[in-house]
Amino acid sequence: MIEERVRITNRLGLHARAAAQLVRLASGFKSTVRLERVDGSASADAKSILSVLMLAAPRGTELRAMADGVDEREAIAAVSRLFEEGFGEIEH
């Protein structure tokens, strides 16, 4: 299993559309992908939309992204990139 820290940078936080984007991306990998608040208060299966929505993570929240499986490296890289790019949203 590998792990990486990510931070939510987009204005609206991990809102519904962003969550759907993350789930779509994570579902493309064989590995299990999980997200956890660094304070341990909540965690989510990144392939389940309801689970990700329950993180209710606003802008600035720090999360641990964890992947476990044959393509864990690719999965973590892709997930981190999505967070870094702020889910492709244009910031105002």
Added chain:
Amino acid sequence: MSQNQPSITVGEFLELAPTRLQLQVLAGHDGVHTRQITLPRIQKLGLALAGFTHYIHPGRLQIVGQSEVWFLGQLETEKLREAIQNLSLEKIACVLVTKNLEPPTEFISAANCASLPLLQTPLLSSEAIQVVTDFLEEALAPRVILHGVLLDIYGLGVLIEGESGIGKSECALDLITRGHRLISDDVIEVWSAGMEKLVGRAPELLREHLEIRGLGILNIRDLFGVSAISSAKTIDLSIKFERWEDASEVDRLGIDTRTSRILEIDVPQFLIPVSRGRTLATLVETAVRLHLLRTRGQDAAQAFVARHAEMIKDSG
């Protein structure tokens, strides 16, 4: 999809038009199978007989009623011939005389000369125009043949689309056993009725039939009774089945509404990925219920997403 330029010959019009019209051919039999009607709106020949021939449209059916016959009847023979000649009868699709009126013999012989079908109906002009226009609007509507299954589910016309072998007909059979009604399996004739309405029905031969691999061609009326089938139906919703592995743009939230464009009309669409263990009939029934709620202004997914956004805002 295959599409063709709609038009019917006068012969087809005579054969297919409602029997109420009780059409007779008075003259111009030679043109019956060659003259084409291409537009659903009729014209009245009135002003053209008086010399104003600019607006005669060749593809339209021309109506001759009481006022036209009276007008022609009071013309002197010379003027009458001139009026008829000005019409360029060789260009007109056909003429329908209403109220069983007798047009002047000059008109009949001119029609025979020009091979212009001259038809007669006992109906009054107003009634004949209504019946002819309704018939032609359907007969000349843009149409297309679609592959899929059309069912009546909870009173809505639901089109199930998807590649061959994905399980459309099996799903239809499931839905029929749950009390829904079959309109057509595999081949659906679709035409647009007005600007926003699509209508679908089964081709004559396929009506009431469903083909299931391993069972063959089934007659649904014999197997499940008359309440299991339905005739032509407005298409309200499209449900597209996609193989699980090909389904890239599946909606996980249910807040983006899709449409499928058929004959320039947008039909709301659900895209449903198919895999083993998914009960397609239940998914289709639920999609239709969801659509019914949405069209009545209730959208659970939108409300959920809004509540979620509030929750994030409060915690931030």
